[in-house]
Amino acid sequence: MRPGAERWLSVVSVGTFVVVWELVCRAAWVSPVLLSPPSQVAVVGATLVAQPRLWSDLLYTATAFGAALAIAVVGGAALGVLIGYSRAAYFAVNPFIVVINALPKVVLMPLVVLWVGIGTTANVLLGAVMASFPILTATYAGIRSLERDYVRLARSFGATPRVIFRTIVVPGVVPYLISGLRVGLNYAMVGVLISEFFGSSLGLGYRMMLLMANFEVASFFVYLVVVAIFTLGASALLHILERRVQRWRPDPFAATRGM
């Protein structure tokens, strides 16, 4: 195969999938109550996009997602730095982290509702809790794997802890933080959506629940696509950020090329 020709395989496989999906629906192998053909999803999508409701749902969820992620980054990174710096803090906090991490975070939902009630606060809170753990553990791992020699170097030139933090710790931890963010991004979305499923009066998750209850399968699929596009967009933004931060790195594929 020509080099680069593999890329077209993605297009071909997705195209085939859509065509088969359409044919399956047209041949009426599955009931239209369960699955809408892509053509219908597209038509419904066009009407929904023209209406304000989809956009207000998206805006509502996106805002909650952004808030949840911001809280998770600040909280997760701060706690990660704290337990990375202090053994005492690590041993004091770690049992809680281990236990909460072992729980499927969804089970915290009833508790969240009990404490703050159904609504925006609950949506943000669940998203933030779910997203902070991968960010926290990644930050901690980043601090643990800092080069001791770099710290020695800085100290030998008389650097204060502040300068060491700014010039050694931050650049060393940021790549870890970003990979934590990559996971945290999805978790934040899951948390917000689940909370919206439970109860809300607005938002993508709420609307999807409602559409399903009314058997509006095609509209549901439209929302599904919107969620996917939104999450992919956030991922892409993160990727750009990662590229900017990691500009100094040698070609990341060099090591495994030709393997």
Add this chain to the structure above:
Amino acid sequence: MTALRLTDVVMDFPQVGGERLRVLDSVSLTVASGEFYSMVGPSGCGKTTLLDLVMGLAVPTSGSVEVEARRKAMVFQRPQLLPWRTVLGNALYGMECGGQLDGDAEPRALALLQRMGLSQHVHEHPHRLSEGMKQRVNLARALLTEPDLLLMDEPFAALDPATRRRLQDDLLELWHERGFTVIFVSHSLAEVAYLADSIAVLSDKPTRVCGVAKVGLPRPRAATPQAELALLQHAEDLTRRYFATSV
């Protein structure tokens, strides 16, 4: 004037089994201000450890370390460049740590890097540099802090002979200009005979100072092959009595 005085310095390291390994065993030495002082000794005898003690990066088990220096800087055995900084950023790093960054810092760094033949590479990141280039940045980073005590841990060991000679001469030139004190660790007798005023010969662990030989040759020391041979011969004569085997 004394720049450095070590008195009965003992250094133990905890071992894996819980035992303690005595690395330095009552090391005493004195370095005069402005002196080019070198140390040779077998691998693992504690030369890097000794420099760490002088730098204050480690504390001796017992004994005293007195440093008379306003500012000290270390040229590390491995270049230790920060991979996320450019050549210029790394060269400035020592000054940044010491709070010495001012408007003058960057032009001074650029001038020194140019002098070291790195002007083409100031905006590159370390992974694109050869070992010799990295080592020059390591040296520039320390020199830019204008130390009056410069510790150098086998700084030129990884270089080809021509580059090594260039850097040795650069170092001597700067040393003449600025008059700082140098403590230079090396495995090469020929090198220290070319550079140093004194050669301290260290034993194997537990390490003591076997003796300190004065090189006593006029400067500038010749750089022809014959002269080098004569230098090496001279250094070996000086240090022979301290070695059971050669370094």
